[in-house]
Amino acid sequence: MDQVESLLKRPRAYDNIDGVAELVFGFMCLGFSLIAWLQLHTPESSVWNQMYTFLIYTAAMISIIHYGSKAIKTRITYRRTGFVEYRHDKYWVAVGIAAVVSALVPVGLYLAVRRHWEVLTPICLVGLALAALYIPVARTVRWKWATFSVMVAGPLAISALPADLVGAFANHMDLTSAIPAKAVGAYWLTFVVDGTALMISGGRSFWLYLRHTQAPAKETSEPASSDVQ
Amino acid sequence: MNRQVQTFNELNRVIHEPGRLMIVALLFAVDRSDFLYLQHETEMNKGTLSGHLSRLEEAGYVEILKTYRGKVPQTLLCLTVAGRKAFEEYRRKLKEAL
Numbered sequence: 229m230d231q232v233e234s235l236l237k238r239p240r241a242y243d244n245i246d247g248v249a250e251l252v253f254g255f256m257c258l259g260f261s262l263i264a265w266l267q268l269h270t271p272e273s274s275v276w277n278q279m280y281t282f283l284i285y286t287a288a289m290i291s292i293i294h295y296g297s298k299a300i301k302t303r304i305t306y307r308r309t310g311f312v313e314y315r316h317d318k319y320w321v322a323v324g325i326a327a328v329v330s331a332l333v334p335v336g337l338y339l340a341v342r343r344h345w346e347v348l349t350p351i352c353l354v355g356l357a358l359a360a361l362y363i364p365v366a367r368t369v370r371w372k373w374a375t376f377s378v379m380v381a382g383p384l385a386i387s388a389l390p391a392d393l394v395g396a397f398a399n400h401m402d403l404t405s406a407i408p409a410k411a412v413g414a415y416w417l418t419f420v421v422d423g424t425a426l427m428i429s430g431g432r433s434f435w436l437y438l439r440h441t442q443a444p445a446k447e448t449s450e451p452a453s454s455d456v457q
Numbered sequence: 458m459n460r461q462v463q464t465f466n467e468l469n470r471v472i473h474e475p476g477r478l479m480i481v482a483l484l485f486a487v488d489r490s491d492f493l494y495l496q497h498e499t500e501m502n503k504g505t506l507s508g509h510l511s512r513l514e515e516a517g518y519v520e521i522l523k524t525y526r527g528k529v530p531q532t533l534l535c536l537t538v539a540g541r542k543a544f545e546e547y548r549r550k551l552k553e554a555l
Contacts, residue, residue, distance in 0.1 A: 232551070236482055242498070315487060
């Protein structure tokens with residue numbers, strides 16, 4: 229019975245067989261970290277602090293992610309190990325998880341300010357929640373637990389850093405009275421650590437996938453027309 | 458007859474065969490996939506996989522669609538509604554029997 233249940237989980241794991249899912253999330257984390265860095269370290273009147281720049285930047289990033297991952301899947305993955313179309317109800321689960329995690333960020337900050345908690349505590353918890361979302365990926369390959377460990381150790385280490393040092397990453401700029409510089413810096417560092425870990429892990433998966441798989445010869449890739457009729 | 462043994466006897470024979478069970482379980486978790494994906498996941502050779510798929514198609518559990526991806530032929534496979542129901546029933550009975 230357990231074997232049947234594990235078979236049911238295999239298609240979900242196949243989604244990241246080439247590391248593309250990790251590369252996508254890593255790219256997203258680092259992409260938003262880059263624009264945040266530029267916004268924090270340039271004058272308020274600079275082009276990086278304009279809303280239209282942010283919208284163009286986000287649209288460009290989404291386009292790269294969409295067309296880049298599609299190109300890898302259609303040109304490499306589907307040709308080597310096959311095509312899978314997932315059930316659409318699963319997408320809503322992913323959207324729901326993303327919405328919950330996104331909601332955790334402002335809720336964490338709000339609670340921290342309202343209850344006079346140390347502001348780095350909820351940020352650390354958000355970082356740990358992101359790491360928890362990675363567990364299903366880590367379970368597929370043993371070495372990915374190293375990526376998970378980095379994603380756990382990162383927020384814990386950031387929360388232990390001196391507030392002044394963390395605030396320096398945000399150029400000591402408070403976004404509002406409720407969002408001090410150290411909170412901005414801690415979020416920025418968390419995204420950089422997670423993004424870097426995911427990019428390295430996804431890149432290694434992609435490299436191993438290319439090394440260990442190859443497209444089948446054309447005459448053997450599909451059954452003859454008399455088969456499967 | 459012992460109830461547990463009776464439940465084993467009631468298991469769907471078409472699905473219970475290990476090769477076909479793998480195919481149906483993999484297809485149950487997705488909307489559809491191609492022949493190459495099933496070959497990669499089950500590690501069966503082309504002939505064996507083709508034979509199992511033909512048997513499942515005869516039973517009305519799998520739908521096979523021959524198409525092209527660009528100029529490359531592609532065999533798309535998906536479970537039919539009857540196939541999904543049969544697999545759900547099979548899982549339920551297997552849980553009961555164990």
